[in-house]
Amino acid sequence: MVIVLKENPNPKQYENLLQWLESQHLEIHTSQGKHQKLLGLVGDTSVVDIDLILALDIVKEVKRIQEPYKNANRTFHPENTIIQVGDVKIGQDFCIMAGPCSVESEEQILEIAKRVKAAGANILRGGAFKPRTSPYAFQGLEGKGIELLLEAKAETGLPIVTEIMDLSQLDLFDDVDIIQVGARNMQNFRLLKELGTTQKPILLKRGLSSTLQELLMSAEYIMAGGNPNVILCERGIRTFETFTRNTLDLAAIPSLKELTHLPVIVDPSHATGKSRLVEPMAYAAAAAGADGLMIEVHNNPAYALCDGPQSLTPDAFDNLVQGVNHILPHAFRRQN
Numbered sequence: 097m098v099i100v101l102k103e104n105p106n107p108k109q110y111e112n113l114l115q116w117l118e119s120q121h122l123e124i125h126t127s128q129g130k131h132q133k134l135l136g137l138v139g140d141t142s143v144v145d146i147d148l149i150l151a152l153d154i155v156k157e158v159k160r161i162q163e164p165y166k167n168a169n170r171t172f173h174p175e176n177t178i179i180q181v182g183d184v185k186i187g188q189d190f191c192i193m194a195g196p197c198s199v200e201s202e203e204q205i206l207e208i209a210k211r212v213k214a215a216g217a218n219i220l221r222g223g224a225f226k227p228r229t230s231p232y233a234f235q236g237l238e239g240k241g242i243e244l245l246l247e248a249k250a251e252t253g254l255p256i257v258t259e260i261m262d263l264s265q266l267d268l269f270d271d272v273d274i275i276q277v278g279a280r281n282m283q284n285f286r287l288l289k290e291l292g293t294t295q296k297p298i299l300l301k302r303g304l305s306s307t308l309q310e311l312l313m314s315a316e317y318i319m320a321g322g323n324p325n326v327i328l329c330e331r332g333i334r335t336f337e338t339f340t341r342n343t344l345d346l347a348a349i350p351s352l353k354e355l356t357h358l359p360v361i362v363d364p365s366h367a368t369g370k371s372r373l374v375e376p377m378a379y380a381a382a383a384a385g386a387d388g389l390m391i392e393v394h395n396n397p398a399y400a401l402c403d404g405p406q407s408l409t410p411d412a413f414d415n416l417v418q419g420v421n422h423i424l425p426h427a428f429r430r431q432n
C-alpha cells in the first residue's frame with residue numbers, strides 16, 4: 097500500500113500517522129519526490145482502513161499495490177534509483193560495462209581493460225568463476241581471476257564487475273565494485289538473501305526462462321534484506337529460435353522501466369551469441385531506453401577460452417560505442 101501525502105504536511109499530523117502505522121506493525125518506506133512525499137507500507141496492510149486514512153487532512157491518495165514486489169515497485173518509489181559506481185551514476189548516466197567473458201591471464205585482462213577504457217567503457221567486466229554448461233570446459237581462474245581484475249582496476253581506474261556463483265566465494269568479493277548474479281543463479285534465493293545483507297551494487301541477470309515478475313521478485317529478495325543497490329540485466333531468454341543463442345527481449349526494457357525504478361542494462365553478447373549481431377542489438381537497446389550495456393570484448397576472439405564467437409574485438413567495440421553515442425540523444429525516455 098502507498099500513501100501519497102499532500103504538499104507540506106502538518107508535522108504533528110504526520111508524526112501521528114507514522115506512529116499509528118508503526119503500532120500496526122507495518123514497515124514504512126518513505127520516498128520524497130519533487131513535489132510530494134510517499135509512504136510505502138510493507139506488511140499485513142489488511143489492518144489498514146483506506147477510508148480512515150483518506151479522511152486525514154494531510155493525505156492526498158491511498159493506493160493498494162497488487163504486485164508482490166514492493167521495494168522494487170515504481171509505484172512505491174517513482175524516482176529512478178541511481179547507483180554510483182566510480183564516476184558513473186548508473187540509472188542516470190548511460191553506463192557501458194565491457195571486457196572478456198573470462199579473465200584468462202594478466203596480459204589479456206590488462207590489454208583489454210586499457211582498450212575498452214580508451215573506447216569509452218565505464219566499468220570492466222570479466223568472469224573469474226564461470227558457470228559453464230560442460231564440467232570439462234574452462235571454469236575460470238577463480239580467486240586468481242579476481243586478483244587480476246583488481247590489478248586491471250588499479251592500472252586503469254575502471255571499477256570492476258564479476259560473477260559470484262556460490263555463497264562460499266563472498267569473502268573474495270570485498271574489493272569488487274559490482275557483484276554479478278548470473279542468469280543461472282537468478283533464483284538462488286540463499287545467495288540473493290545473503291547479498292541483501294551487504295550494500296554492494298548487485299547486477300542481477302534475468303534467468304534463462306524467467307518472466308519479468310520473477311526477475312523483480314529476485315530483486316525483491318536482495319532489497320528486502322536491506323540492499324537497495326540492484327541493477328537489472330536483460331540478457332536474452334530461451335525461445336524456440338535457435339539461430340541466436342537466446343532471444344533478446346527488447347520490450348523488457350520499457351516494460352521494466354515502467355514496473356520498477358531500478359536501472360536496466362542490456363547484454364546483447366549473451367542474447368545473440370554472434371559477434372556480428374551485437375552492434376545492431378546494442379543500438380536497439382540504447383534506443384529503447386536502456387540505462388547501459390554489458391558487452392563482451394576480447395583481444396583475440398578466435399582464441400578466447402569462453403564465448404569467443406560472441407566477443408567483439410577492441411576495434412569493433414570502439415565503433416559500437418561511437419554508434420551508441422549518436423543514438424543516445426534520440427533514445428526513448430518514459431515520462432514519469
Ligand code: PEP
Binds near residue numbers: 223
Ligand atoms: C556472463 O556474463 O559471462 C554470463 C555467464 O552471463 P549469463 O549469466 O547472462 O549467461
Ligand code: MN
Binds near residue numbers: 198366392402403
Ligand atoms: Mn560469457
